[in-house]
Amino acid sequence: MKAFASLVQLLGNATGTLEKLHALSHYFSTADPKDRVWVIAIFSGRRPKRTISTSQLKQWCIESTDLQEWLFEECYHTVGDLAETIGLLLPPTSSTTENLPLHYYIERLIQLQNEDEEQKKKFITQVWQELERDQLFVFNKLITGGFRIGVSQKMMVNALAKATKQDASLVAHKISGNWDPQIISFDQLLLHDHGNNDDSKPYPFYLAHALDGELHELGDPSEWQAEWKWDGIRGQIIKRNDTHYVWSRGEELMTDKFPEYLSFIDSIPDGTVLDGEIMPAKDGQPLPFSVLQTRIGRKTITKKQLVEAPIAFFAYDLLEWEGKDIRHVTTDERRALLEDLITSIQYQPNIFLSPSIRFNNWNELITARENAREKHAEGLMLKRKKGPYQVGRKTGDWWKWKIDPLTIDAVMIYAQKGHGRRSNLYTDYTFAVKNGDKLVSFTKAYSGLTDKEFAQVDAFVKNNSIEKFGPVRTVKPELVFEIAFEGIAASSRHKSGVALRFPRINRWRTDKKPDEINTLDDLKQLLAVYGK
Numbered sequence: 001m002k003a004f005a006s007l008v009q010l011l012g013n014a015t016g017t018l019e020k021l022h023a024l025s026h027y028f029s030t031a032d033p034k035d036r037v038w039v040i041a042i043f044s045g046r047r048p049k050r051t052i053s054t055s056q057l058k059q060w061c062i063e064s065t066d067l068q069e070w071l072f073e074e075c076y077h078t079v080g081d082l083a084e085t086i087g088l089l090l091p092p093t094s095s096t097t098e099n100l101p102l103h104y105y106i107e108r109l110i111q112l113q114n115e116d117e118e119q120k121k122k123f124i125t126q127v128w129q130e131l132e133r134d135q136l137f138v139f140n141k142l143i144t145g146g147f148r149i150g151v152s153q154k155m156m157v158n159a160l161a162k163a164t165k166q167d168a169s170l171v172a173h174k175i176s177g178n179w180d181p182q183i184i185s186f187d188q189l190l191l192h193d194h195g196n197n198d199d200s201k202p203y204p205f206y207l208a209h210a211l212d213g214e215l216h217e218l219g220d221p222s223e224w225q226a227e228w229k230w231d232g233i234r235g236q237i238i239k240r241n242d243t244h245y246v247w248s249r250g251e252e253l254m255t256d257k258f259p260e261y262l263s264f265i266d267s268i269p270d271g272t273v274l275d276g277e278i279m280p281a282k283d284g285q286p287l288p289f290s291v292l293q294t295r296i297g298r299k300t301i302t303k304k305q306l307v308e309a310p311i312a313f314f315a316y317d318l319l320e321w322e323g324k325d326i327r328h329v330t331t332d333e334r335r336a337l338l339e340d341l342i343t344s345i346q347y348q349p350n351i352f353l354s355p356s357i358r359f360n361n362w363n364e365l366i367t368a369r370e371n372a373r374e375k376h377a378e379g380l381m382l383k384r385k386k387g388p389y390q391v392g393r394k395t396g397d398w399w400k401w402k403i404d405p406l407t408i409d410a411v412m413i414y415a416q417k418g419h420g421r422r423s424n425l426y427t428d429y430t431f432a433v434k435n436g437d438k439l440v441s442f443t444k445a446y447s448g449l450t451d452k453e454f455a456q457v458d459a460f461v462k463n464n465s466i467e468k469f470g471p472v473r474t475v476k477p478e479l480v481f482e483i484a485f486e487g488i489a490a491s492s493r494h495k496s497g498v499a500l501r502f503p504r505i506n507r508w509r510t511d512k513k514p515d516e517i518n519t520l521d522d523l524k525q526l527l528a529v530y531g532k
Helices: 002-013 015-030 033-042 054-065 069-079 082-089 103-114 117-130 133-144 153-164 168-174 186-191 259-265 288-293 301-309 332-344 362-369 451-463 520-532
Strands: 222-228 233-240 243-248 272-282 311-321 351-355 375-385 399-400 407-417 426-435 438-445 467-469 473-476 480-483 488-492 498-501 504-508
Touching: 002 133, 015 033, 015 153, 015 222, 033 153, 033 186, 054 069, 054 117, 054 133, 054 301, 054 351, 054 473, 069 153, 103 133, 103 168, 117 133, 153 168, 153 272, 168 186, 168 467, 222 332, 222 399, 222 498, 233 311, 259 311, 259 362, 272 288, 272 473, 288 488, 288 498, 311 332, 332 351, 362 399, 407 451, 407 520, 426 451, 426 473, 426 480, 438 480, 438 520, 451 467, 451 473, 480 488, 480 498, 488 520, 498 520
Parallel strands: 311 351
Antiparallel strands: 222 375, 233 243, 233 272, 272 311, 375 399, 407 426, 407 473, 407 480, 426 438, 467 473, 480 504, 488 498
């Protein structure tokens, strides 16, 4: 636990990527092998199921510190993170305890799932009395949520590659899939060639960089393939040994969530892996992302949902064919194989070939991009025809060229403190538009400003608060911001009647007054045009 707590502290305080990379690779080279596996699991989203509730932790901390509940809540609102709040409030340990490994605490937390509340409380409060403050924070984080320390999947893969002296693309493939950190060892996961033994194992996704230059800088248009950048869930469909698996880009196994795919899976030969988009569709035409949202997160799918939100798969790449990894094959060759496959099963209702866009010059592609939103697409994907399918986010062969966002001018009416390094600043805001002489809230946003601007808004909130509702402050409706978003949909859950897709602050409109903001009718007009 000490080694992991030191790692978390190093990563949290590191100012550069190389510093974080060195800390991670050193840990993966020296830590307890079983602990290494759990750290890979934690940093790649394979956290154990939570066994202790937030309310239980709060109550046990209040009892352990003899604090009044209101005082605990004030501390929590100030710190902004429950794990850190508890770690700061608990008295320092007065005894020296054995330095137990990280996996002991994780596995014990898993065992608590089958024990009653009294046993849970006994274990948690005992650990609180034994661990030092930096370890307390880490222990509490194991219970409450993820570590916001800026460790990406790519960084972890590079650190493991450095520690094990393997190619990063090979490491990325080895740590993908449906492995169990309670069972597999570090050597089995990374040092043994076990990849072919797991039929469910997906390939690491190839991710595109945003196009940051002019189109003509890409060279000859004939060297590029253009496709729609769909607004769905990136996924892989795997068919091996007469069993299929559906993985999301976030490496969530989602096979049971999309029973529609059973309609075509028998038509796909064994040894096939498709890369594509999980999307709602009717008669082969994509539907808005809001339709997909009605299916996300549901444990069981009803017949009504299958009818109202039918899900299809739009395939745009072929990664494995006849049981062989073909990622090294050029894009145009893989595309030809994919087209032949989809054509052979063209009468299946829930799988489609994601169409390529024909163009002879860059101006024609610019025109095509203007129609992206009508097709429920986010823009275009540009893929070099002679490029391979790579691992992670690489520059050069794949580019995403998104359409310009929709925007609306709004006034801030509520503010709440952020989390992590922003826990002492008001950085989470609620915005409103006009509806006659009233203001109607319609969205929240917490990104898009510089650190200097966040500090200025924070000062405004502290000096212009009207009411307090727990951690939320009502403020004078004076600051105007331009809110950008990717899509809009009707919503009965919101007072405004609309819900935005990926809202964020585009800019602070210091040049506008509150009476110049947009209206609810403006939002509804956008809904009528783009929310179909």
